[in-house]
Structures are given as C-alpha cells and as structure tokens.
Amino acid sequence: MPVSHITLEELFGQVMFSSVVTRHDRRQLRAALLGGSLNEDEYAIINRLLYNVRRGWVKIVD
Structure with a gap:
C-alpha cells in the first residue's frame, strides 16, 4: 500500500x-x-x- 504524502503537521x-x-x-511516521531528513x-x-500516547490521550489502533 503506498504511503500518501501528508505533512507531519497535518x-x-x-x-x-x-x-x-x-x-x-504509524506507517507514515515510520x-x-x-527518511532521515x-x-x-x-x-x-x-x-x-x-507523549500524548504515553499519557493515554491518544490510543493506538489497528
């Protein structure tokens, strides 16, 4: 599946x-x-x- 080009801000x-x-x-973050740039x-x-994941404010789902 191709990764769309969304900015990290978006x-x-x-x-x-x-x-x-x-x-x-998660794929986009990885x-x-x-990419190293x-x-x-x-x-x-x-x-x-x-930080938000660790605090429980954001959940990781499949």
Whole structure:
C-alpha cells in the first residue's frame, strides 16, 4: 500500500482530532523517521505524539 504524502503537521492535527493513531498513521511516521531528513520541528511533532500516547490521550489502533 503506498504511503500518501501528508505533512507531519497535518498528521498531528488529524491524530489529535480523532484521538487515535491508525496503522496507516504509524506507517507514515515510520517512513518519515527512516527518511532521515527531519528538522527539529518535525522531531518535536513526533515527540509530542508519543507523549500524548504515553499519557493515554491518544490510543493506538489497528
């Protein structure tokens, strides 16, 4: 399945609105991390998503 090109900012907004991280969202995050060209702000977005998961504010679903 191809990964759509959504910005991390858009992904963050989508996840925070729905309060869930889907399998597709995880694939997009993994692709961004493995791409190796993230800037400091993009790393901060990913860290904020992980923080929200740890706090229980966002759930991971399949």
